[in-house]
Amino acid sequence: MGFQCGIVGLPNVGKSTLFNALTKTAAAQAANYPFCTIEPNTGEVAVPDERLYAIRDIAQSKEVIPTRITFVDIAGLVRGASKGEGLGNQFLANIREVDAIAHVLRCFVDDDITHVDGAIDPLADAETVETELMVADMESLERRIAPLRKKASGGDKEAKAVLPIMEAALVLLQDGKPARMLETADAEEAKMLKGLNLLTSKPVLYVCNVDEASAGEGNELSQKVAERAKEEGAIAVVISAAIEAEISQLDKEEQDEFLETIGLEEPGLDRMIRAGYDLLGLITYFTAGPKETRAWTITEGTKAPGAAGVIHTDFERGFIRAQTIAYDDYVSLGGENPAKEAGKARDEGKEYIVKDGDVLLFKFNT
Ligand SMILES: Nc1ncnc2c1ncn2[C@@H]1O[C@H](COP(=O)(O)OP(=O)(O)OP(=O)(O)O)[C@@H](O)[C@H]1O
Numbered sequence: 001m002g003f004q005c006g007i008v009g010l011p012n013v014g015k016s017t018l019f020n021a022l023t024k025t026a027a028a029q030a031a032n033y034p035f036c037t038i039e040p041n042t043g044e045v046a047v048p049d050e051r052l053y054a055i056r057d058i059a060q061s062k063e064v065i066p067t068r069i070t071f072v073d074i075a076g077l078v079r080g081a082s083k084g085e086g087l088g089n090q091f092l093a094n095i096r097e098v099d100a101i102a103h104v105l106r107c108f109v110d111d112d113i114t115h116v117d118g119a120i121d122p123l124a125d126a127e128t129v130e131t132e133l134m135v136a137d138m139e140s141l142e143r144r145i146a147p148l149r150k151k152a153s154g155g156d157k158e159a160k161a162v163l164p165i166m167e168a169a170l171v172l173l174q175d176g177k178p179a180r181m182l183e184t185a186d187a188e189e190a191k192m193l194k195g196l197n198l199l200t201s202k203p204v205l206y207v208c209n210v211d212e213a214s215a216g217e218g219n220e221l222s223q224k225v226a227e228r229a230k231e232e233g234a235i236a237v238v239i240s241a242a243i244e245a246e247i248s249q250l251d252k253e254e255q256d257e258f259l260e261t262i263g264l265e266e267p268g269l270d271r272m273i274r275a276g277y278d279l280l281g282l283i284t285y286f287t288a289g290p291k292e293t294r295a296w297t298i299t300e301g302t303k304a305p306g307a308a309g310v311i312h313t314d315f316e317r318g319f320i321r322a323q324t325i326a327y328d329d330y331v332s333l334g335g336e337n338p339a340k341e342a343g344k345a346r347d348e349g350k351e352y353i354v355k356d357g358d359v360l361l362f363k364f365n366t
């Protein structure tokens, strides 16, 4: 299923509208009443990447195949959800399954669209949702800590290692801060924190759902969200879900015209998908040939054999080496052969950490 980004927020803020725009479908029911969505909607979305076309033009490939990530449109969360209010715990379980969260905040004013709390206030909304996630995390930690303490005092090594992280996360949460703000000492600790699978340790992207007129520059409400995000070291994107849903139904030419009239260079969705991709800690490498130019997704830090394994497990098992050309070299020199002649096609081995944009050709034994 790949990497999943969950669309989370209060009811009736435009989550399903956004999901439909992302997936260019009307697969999710979007309507003006809270709790319209109950069962999560899941869809794969192509990650827009201009580099694919630059490589294609050089390699003369017949086809371009972008890489994809999955978005999950999750039911709206309300105050008390962690105690089972609204549709409560079931939704929290849906959130637990995703790798990152796109938190949709209503930044449009429209008296015809119901707001569950009766007032438009994206910062208060963010607090409400975040509080529920934090309460759920605190309860989960409290439940787990006591038995773990017993194990640790009995000499269990794993319990001893993870306990301090759990305790630190709990203290942070009790102080009203999400677990993602916990400062871990090293990669090992970061991994343990991730392993706890807390709702608030997942990376968050704020999505400001604005009115049509604010789709380009945002508005006062989205500005406030941007400030909050900055304080947290998080990212906020401005998008008008309603408009994006319309744009996504147009063909490319009509899209460009429409975008120009509303003052956008590219669909807000493209920015959002890329932000989601970055948020997940993902990078892209390419393969290029006469048949296709293709983008592949790996997590940052993946070594060459692991990257090969994304294509086929045989490639990983029989990995010998990877001919590697950096994207900039590939494009500026004009492709594989010129890059080889210029000495820019490196042979990399098993320990090579693949970089974003690498154009790779794997040599392997089967
Ligand atoms: N930017 C926007 N401007 C105006 N109206 C919008 C905007 N985005 C969404 N809407 C409208 O808000 C209503 C709720 O949208 P949607 O069903 O997508 O919300 P939701 O967050 O999925 O709700 P639920 O939690 O109930 O599933 C719909 O009528 C939709 O057309």
Ligand SMILES: [Mg+2]
Pocket: 015, 016, 017, 029, 030, 036, 037, 073, 075
């Ligand atoms: Mg919905």
